[in-house]
Amino acid sequence: MTHANRRGVRRRALLAGAAATALAAPAIAQGAPRVARVWGEPGPYGGVFVQGMNEWAQRNNANIRIEIEQIP
Numbered sequence: 001m002t003h004a005n006r007r008g009v010r011r012r013a014l015l016a017g018a019a020a021t022a023l024a025a026p027a028i029a030q031g032a033p034r035v036a037r038v039w040g041e042p043g044p045y046g047g048v049f050v051q052g053m054n055e056w057a058q059r060n061n062a063n064i065r066i067e068i069e070q071i072p
Helices: 003-029 044-059
Strands: 034-040 063-071
Touching: 034 044, 044 063
Parallel strands: 034 063
Antiparallel strands: none
16 A cells, blocks of 8 residues: 555544444534523413423423523
8 A cells, every 4th residue: 555545544534433433423422411492472371381391392202401581
């Protein structure tokens, strides 16, 4: 194997490793717990909706928590 050919092989190996790392990063981030914020008007309806969605997420292991923020 010539020196130039070895350099090309090494470069391709480094690029393949970098590509694999870049593709694995989003998959690792998906394991973190997530929070979804829902905007709603003040009143009981938003709270009931959020409670129902949190129960659904817990039953389905969705790894998400729903919170409500009121519209100012």
